[in-house]
Amino acid sequence: MFTGSIPALVTPFRNGTFDEDAYRTLVEWQIAEGSSALVPCGTTGESATLTFDEHFHVVRTCVDQARGRVKVIAGAGSNDTQVAIQNIRAAKDAGADAALMVPPYYNRPNQDGIFAHFESVAAACDLPIVLYNVPGRTVTDIQPATVVRLANAISTVVAIKDASGDLPRVSAHREGAGADFAQLSGNDDMALAFNAMGGVGCISVTANVAPRLCAEFQAATLSGDYAAALALNDRLYPLHTAMFTDASPGPVKYALNRVRPEIGAELRLPMTPPSAAARAAVDAALAHAGLV
Template sequence: MFSGSIPALVTPFRDGAIDEVAFRAFVDWQIAQGSAALVPCGTTGESATMTVEEHNRVVAICVDQAAGRVPVIAGCGSNDTKIALDHMYAAQGAGAAAALVVAPYYNKPNQDGVYRHFAYLAERCDLPIILYNVPSRTITDIGVPVMFRLAEEFQSIVGVKDATGNLGRVTAQRLACGTDFCQLSGNDETALGFMAMGGVGCISVTANIAPRQCADFQAACAAGDWKAALALQDRLYPLHDALFSDSSPGPVKYALSRVRPDMPADVRLPITWPSESSRAAVDRALEIAGLV
């Protein structure tokens, strides 16, 4: 259903408010540069510090500006199951193609709780769901047995954004959930291995800054041109690394401000402007990637 380079979009804020003009221009640029789909209101989009109204507005703007040129996978996660469902209803009403739903965070549910969270959503809304598994942030893992059960019981649960960093999970999940289960890497730095093991794309942070290069990387992987993919991996790896040299999305917004000066770089607390050393790492990485 989804494949290729899919940026987890930053949300531009100016003077504390969403900059709709800048966001619409950013969506257009991403599509023109070859991004295969768009994810508004994910972690990189600072969804954790948006009001419900802001969250739903950003999704609606993204869908409206994309205008059917590429699908929009709306971030809909919450550690409150009913809030996640409300986000899904709003995203579906706006015309999103799917919902990206993170494992419940902070609550630390057991595996039965994880299953029941996603089952509750799938039973009440038929918008396709991509599971988002990022234990480094949520503490909670969506275990392979739970993923199998969800994929087996609900046709609307169509794939996973896997940010575990464990490449073995790609094979385990494919064997459990089948070859049609859409596996998207959630980590740029390991996307090459992820693709070689059967992944079909990446929900990418780096694609905010280097959408054309990330699209070319995904195209090379899909074509089995591993030599070209490796060359792009080496060129982009310092940027993959530098974008997490301080709390995200601080370094991402700094990098984007250097590539696209029209994009405001404001972040919302508790995220702060990246440190001097982080900015220096980003500067070096942008030069290596040939972006400045």
């Protein structure tokens, strides 16, 4: 259902409020540059700082601007199962094609609790679910056996964004859930190896800034042209690392502002602009990639 380069979109702000015009410009540019789907209101979209109404206004705007040309995977996770149900229903009502959902964070249920959480969410809404495993942020790890259990037991669990950084899991998921279960890398810097092991795409931070290069990279891996993919990876790698030289999404918003100034670089507290060292790393990486 989902393959290729899928940007986890930033959310533009102007004077503290959602800048809808800038967001529509960003969505249009991403589609024109070859992104195969879009993720509004993920971590990179500063979803933690959005109210419920703002969150789903952003999702509706993304859906409206995309106009069915690409799929929209709306961020909808919560550590409260009832809130997660409310969110996935709102994502469906907004017109999203799927929901991107983290396991419960902070309260940190065991693996049976993680399964029961997603089982309850899926029972309440038939929107396809992309699991989002990012233990570095949530401190809750969906173990491979649980991923396989979810994929086999719940028909609407169709994919995973895996940001665990544990590459052998691609093979474990593939063995247990089958090749039709879409595995998407959550780490740009691991996408080459991830796809070689059976992944089919990446939900990407870097694609905000370099959508065409990321789309070409994904197309090369999916066609089996790993020589071309390696060359593109070498060109993009410094940018992948520069995106996390300070708290995200500070560096990516700074980079995007250099490439597309009309999108802006404003952040919401508690996020603050990246340090001088991070800005210098981004500047060098943009130059290396040939984007400035």
